[in-house]
Amino acid sequence: MAQTQEERELSVVIGLEVHVQLETDTKIFCGCSTAPTDEPNGHTCPVCLGLPGALPVLNEAAVESAVKIGKAIDATIPEETRFHRKNYYYPDLPKNFQITQYDEPICQDGELECLVAGERRTIRIRRAHLEEDPGSLKHKGGSIDTAEYTLVDYNRAGVPLMEIVTEPDFRGASEVRAFLSKLEEVLEYLGVFDSARDGSLRIDANLSIVKGDKIAEDGSIPEDVLADANRTEVKNISSHKGAEKALAYEAQRQKNAIKRGRGVEQETRHWDEARGITVSMRSKEEEKDYRYFREADLPPLQVADWKEQIEIPELPDARRERFQAEYDLDSEAADKLTSTKQVADFYEDVAAEFDAELAATWVADELLGELNYRDMTITDIQSRLDEVKALIELVATDEITAKNARETVLRSMLDDGRGPATIVAEEGLGKTSGDAVKAAVTTAIEENPDAVEDYHNGEGGALNFLVGQVMAQTGGSADPGEVNQLLREELE
Ligand code: ADP
Ligand code: ZN
Ligand code: MG
Numbered sequence: 347m348a349q350t351q352e353e354r355e356l357s358v359v360i361g362l363e364v365h366v367q368l369e370t371d372t373k374i375f376c377g378c379s380t381a382p383t384d385e386p387n388g389h390t391c392p393v394c395l396g397l398p399g400a401l402p403v404l405n406e407a408a409v410e411s412a413v414k415i416g417k418a419i420d421a422t423i424p425e426e427t428r429f430h431r432k433n434y435y436y437p438d439l440p441k442n443f444q445i446t447q448y449d450e451p452i453c454q455d456g457e458l459e460c461l462v463a464g465e466r467r468t469i470r471i472r473r474a475h476l477e478e479d480p481g482s483l484k485h486k487g488g489s490i491d492t493a494e495y496t497l498v499d500y501n502r503a504g505v506p507l508m509e510i511v512t513e514p515d516f517r518g519a520s521e522v523r524a525f526l527s528k529l530e531e532v533l534e535y536l537g538v539f540d541s542a543r544d545g546s547l548r549i550d551a552n553l554s555i556v557k558g559d560k561i562a563e564d565g566s567i568p569e570d571v572l573a574d575a576n577r578t579e580v581k582n583i584s585s586h587k588g589a590e591k592a593l594a595y596e597a598q599r600q601k602n603a604i605k606r607g608r609g610v611e612q613e614t615r616h617w618d619e620a621r622g623i624t625v626s627m628r629s630k631e632e633e634k635d636y637r638y639f640r641e642a643d644l645p646p647l648q649v650a651d652w653k654e655q656i657e658i659p660e661l662p663d664a665r666r667e668r669f670q671a672e673y674d675l676d677s678e679a680a681d682k683l684t685s686t687k688q689v690a691d692f693y694e695d696v697a698a699e700f701d702a703e704l705a706a707t708w709v710a711d712e713l714l715g716e717l718n719y720r721d722m723t724i725t726d727i728q729s730r731l732d733e734v735k736a737l738i739e740l741v742a743t744d745e746i747t748a749k750n751a752r753e754t755v756l757r758s759m760l761d762d763g764r765g766p767a768t769i770v771a772e773e774g775l776g777k778t779s780g781d782a783v784k785a786a787v788t789t790a791i792e793e794n795p796d797a798v799e800d801y802h803n804g805e806g807g808a809l810n811f812l813v814g815q816v817m818a819q820t821g822g823s824a825d826p827g828e829v830n831q832l833l834r835e836e837l838e
Contacts, residue, residue: 355558356604358597359440359567359575360522360551361514364529366539367479367505367546368411373504374478375402375445380506386499392467394504398441401643408506409647411538412452412476415508419471420530421456424624425650429476429641437498438480446509448638451475452649459663460528461520468511469525477726479505479605502545508538514552516564519593522551526586531662535687549583553594555600555610576610592617596624624775665690673702682710689714689813692731699735699740708738712752716760733759736765746821750775783816783824787832790815801837809833 373380377395379396383389392502395447412549430448453474481503485493516522530547540546554577561567580596582784583589600610614631615624620790660668666737669680669690683693683706696705713734719725727734737759741751758769790812791798797815800808809830816829 356514356601357558357561357612358593359554359556359572359577360516360519360593361586362510362512362516362522362525364510364512364526364551365479365548366510366529366533367407367539367543368506368508369543370405370407370411370506370539372405372407374405374476374506375504376407378504383501386497387501389501390503395500396442398693402641404644407508409452409649409652410475410656411506411536412474412508413649413652414536414538414658415474415510416453417650417653417656417658418661419458419474419510419789420452420537420835421453421471421474423453423649423653425648426450426646427453427649428646429644430638431641433637433639434635436480438482438483438503438632440503442498444478445584446477447643448474450705452647455755458525458526458532459522460524460579462524463472467515467521467524467820468703470743472511472513474508474510477509478536479503479506479507488549489827498639503569506760514554514567517592522593523586523590526589528754531686536658539765545584547584548704551580551583551589552577553564553596553600554578555604556747557595560634575789578612578624579614579630579775580617581614581627582619587618588619592620592624595622600626628670630828645719659687669693673697673706675702675706679706685714686724689730693725695731696723696735696738700738704742708734708741708782716756719778720760722760727760733765740766740770746770746775752823775823777825778821783820783828784832786816786819787829787836789819791836792831798837807835 352410364721370380372378375393378389378391378394381389384728393402397672414424415421426452427447429445430447431443432446433443435442451473456471456474457468458471460469479502480501481498482499483490484499490496501554516525518710518784524550527549530539531630534541554572554575556567556575560571567712578596578600580592583592596615603610611626612630612737614627614629616627617624632802666677666680666684668717669675669683670677682689684690689709693705693709713724719728724731734756737751737755740746740755741748747754754773754775755766755769758764758773764772794812794815797808801812801823811827812833813829816833817826
């Protein structure tokens with residue numbers, strides 16, 4: 347659709363605050379489990395309930411995850427990092443303050459590259475800091491306005507979060523989506539995040555509209571222009587798709603307001619997923635409202651030497667490129683085989699033992715194809731990867747046909763849980779040759795005298811019929827060419 351002059355002149359500017367849940371066994375300041383449970387408040391203790399006198403102890407694993415993220419986004423990790431109290435009263439916050447980081451976050455000035463419509467874009471990351479999650483509220487019998495009563499569950503209170511704050515570098519909703527996919531991919535590679543976990547990604551998005559003539563040649567926007575632009579902060583976004591929809595809506599709403607001469611209120615808005623709109627919540631709170639002060643119950647954390655000690659795995663982009671070069675894969679296969687760290691690790695494991703091309707076919711096409719069809723991922727069969735390797739071995743050593751391996755063994759493995767050797771034995775799928783095929787040929791001739799007679803009378807279809815009988819007897823595991831030849835010899 348052609349843009350009007352007016353629309354071209356209004357440019358969308360977006361910055362994100364992304365909260366990701368770190369995959370640690372226990373909470374950030376106490377020993378309570380972070381595992382999902384059906385028992386409300388089952389994973390709580392005096393620390394995460396904020397009882398008087400209870401003191402926080404920092405979880406090393408959360409710091410390790412934060413350092414890994416810092417290294418992956420090429421951030422500055424300071425010598426020393428500190429914790430602050432962010433004060434506000436709300437029933438999901440048992441202490442009436444949240445322990446977070448303020449002026450000395452664990453990661454500063456990083457960046458992440460992502461592909462937007464085939465073009466590389468670098469998004470600057472202003473900071474990333476550690477904090478504790480509040481609890482969750484369950485409004486019974488309706489929404490917050492209409493509920494009869496509200497239940498409070500502190501199982502989530504104290505779960506470690508990393509808040510990742512970008513610079514306002516996005517110029518549209520689709521860029522945000524590309525960034526979020528890339529971010530999740532990297533976090534999962536690092537093993538610090540699980541996208542499948544409920545509520546593990548929560549996004550606040552800031553959006554403003556800037557006039558085209560304020561944007562520099564190179565696409566950058568001066569600080570004062572950004573600061574002056576009235577922006578809204580859209581809360582309650584919990585998925586990539588939700589982010590794209592919410593921001594597309596919000597961009598249009600602001601443009602309309604500007605075109606009608608109303609201007610944009612600086613405020614916090616709520617994304618109403620069901621209605622597909624953003625609604626005004628409150629005027630935007632400011633930093634000074636939170637009365638930040640130092641958390642005196644936690645000493646400053648000397649984090650510089652952690653950075654040296656903690657290693658991170660090869661990241662997806664680098665691995666993709668290496669796969670293409672090292673295993674001679676096309677970009678499509680390399681994409682599939684690096685889609686998650688688990689897939690990439692398994693591919694390399696298989697390629698080390700068998701041929702790289704056979705490994706690519708079996709992991710990228712057969713295995714991922716069958717898993718995908720069943721709405722499963724490789725993590726669902728992590729404990730059975732040795733069985734998949736055993737199956738590939740049966741193909742590589744020519745013990746079963748590729749067709750049987752793919753269509754019968756692999757599918758049965760996934761559907762009924764049996765191992766490959768069992769399936770091959772029980773279904774009689776071992777490749778048949780030599781004496782076994784000869785025996786089947788003899789049986790077919792003995793059992794089908796009519797067909798034999800037809801053959802001698804020169805009826806062409808008779809031989810094909812007999813081949814079919816032998817193939818059926820051997821469970822499709824014989825070589826049809828060999829069967830054909832043996833039959834002719836026997837019949838003459
Ligand atoms: P606040 O004081 O509201 O927390 P920050 O300066 O910390 O503001 O920025 C919060 C988020 O707002 C960041 O993600 C930043 O990129 C984004 N942001 C800043 N200016 C703009 C703007 N003009 N338009 C859109 N987002 C912006
Ligand atoms: Zn606890
Ligand atoms: Mg802020």
